Amino acid sequence: MTSIYKFLLEKSAEGEIITGHSYAVYINLFLLFIVISQRGLSMRLNKQFATFYGIVLGDGCLSKVGKHHFISISGHKKDDYAFFVKINPIINNIRNKETNFRMRRKYGKIEFNFCDKKLFEKLASISFPVGKKVTQLIINYKFNNFKRFVIKGLFATDGSLVLTNNNGTLYPRLEISSISKGLLEQVSAYLKLKGIKSKVYISKKYQNNWNTLFRLQSNGQTNLLLFRRKIGFLNPKHEDRFHQYKKSVGGGI
Numbered sequence: 275m276t277s278i279y280k281f282l283l284e285k286s287a288e289g290e291i292i293t294g295h296s297y298a299v300y301i302n303l304f305l306l307f308i309v310i311s312q313r314g315l316s317m318r319l320n321k322q323f324a325t326f327y328g329i330v331l332g333d334g335c336l337s338k339v340g341k342h343h344f345i346s347i348s349g350h351k352k353d354d355y356a357f358f359v360k361i362n363p364i365i366n367n368i369r370n371k372e373t374n375f376r377m378r379r380k381y382g383k384i385e386f387n388f389c390d391k392k393l394f395e396k397l398a399s400i401s402f403p404v405g406k407k408v409t410q411l412i413i414n415y416k417f418n419n420f421k422r423f424v425i426k427g428l429f430a431t432d433g434s435l436v437l438t439n440n441n442g443t444l445y446p447r448l449e450i451s452s453i454s455k456g457l458l459e460q461v462s463a464y465l466k467l468k469g470i471k472s473k474v475y476i477s478k479k480y481q482n483n484w485n486t487l488f489r490l491q492s493n494g495q496t497n498l499l500l501f502r503r504k505i506g507f508l509n510p511k512h513e514d515r516f517h518q519y520k521k522s523v524g525g526g527i
Contacts, residue, residue, distance in 0.1 A: 324420035325508065326368055327397070328427020329361065331411065331457070336394055336404045343394035346387040349431065351377055356510040357430060358384050369393060409485055411454035413461075421464050422505055428461070430508035435498070435515040437522075444522045448492040448501055451477060453485040462490055468504045470497050499527060 329347060330336075337344045349358060358375045365373045365386065375386045398404055400414040417424050429450055436447040452458050458474045465472050470492060477489035492501065498516070507513045520527055 319416055319420065321420060321423045322364055323368060324417050324423035325427040326361075326364055327400070327402075327417065328424035328429075329431050329508075330397065330402065330427075331413070331424070332428045332431025332433075334431075335407070336397060336402060338394075338404060342389050343391040344387065345390055345394055345397070346385060347431075348383050348385045351379060351382055351384045353511050354384055354509065357508070358386070360508070360510065361430075407453065409454050409456075411452070411457050413457065421460075425461055425464060426505050426508050429505065430512070433509075433512070435507075435512050435519075437515065437519055444519055445493075446495060446498045446519050448472075448490075448498060450490040452488055452490075455488045458488050458490040465492065465501070465505075468500065470500045470504070472497070495523075495527065 330345070333349055334345065334347045337346070362373065362375065369388075369390055373386060373388055375384055378385055400416055401412060403411065413421060413424050429448075432452060433448065433450045436449055437444045438447060450458060450461060455474060462472045462474050472490050472492035474488055474490050476486055478487040480486065492498075498519070502516060507516065
């Protein structure tokens with residue numbers, strides 16, 4: 275494609291007039307050059323890719339079977355259906371091709387599962403583990419300028435907005451669970467920069483060599499409002515829960 279572009283520039287520099295059929299051919303070649311040169315741009319580290327990366331950090335997995343490079347994202351078949359519809363265009367744009375999710379009713383989940391070697395290798399090159407997720411899972415430093423969007427994607431999959439009923443009054447609590455304490459500490463440090471208070475602690479210890487589960491927790495209305503404004507809810511179920519809370523306090527927030 276570079277040679278086509280160079281050829282067209284040379285013709286232009288020489289002042290050669292291209293007409294008729296040849297003109298159409300050269301124009302089509304030039305348009306093809308533009309299209310091909312644009313491929314892969316969506317895989318650059320930008321807001322959209324950072325959001326996708328956060329989603330995969332939460333409920334995604336990379337697996338290699340023979341020569342096939344699989345990327346999968348799973349969620350609850352009912353609770354996350356609207357979320358999967360919402361992120362479908364993001365994945366299509368990143369891959370530059372149509373990608374469909376499917377219902378797996380037998381397992382109670384909804385799932386994206388596709389082969390994409392280029393995207394697979396891109397994720398693997400920025401610290402995403404292949405196979406089982408590890409306790410060293412982190413937000414790669416290359417996303418330092420896009421952490422908000424990584425966290426937004428992560429919360430959409432591994433986060434929850436809990437409303438605790440205390441004598442008829444609802445108290446909000448934001449939570450993100452992970453086996454990676456380091457990942458949650460990165461998130462907590464970023465939230466602190468945005469004025470959002472949170473703590474990371476052990477949620478559950480398992481026997482039989484299972485990894486300890488950690489939880490990031492941020493309590494109260496003030497932190498909830500700051501999180502929604504400075505990070506945002508990508509998963510519609512979290513926005514629905516927020517409006518449930520808002521209604522409970524008279525809508526004056």
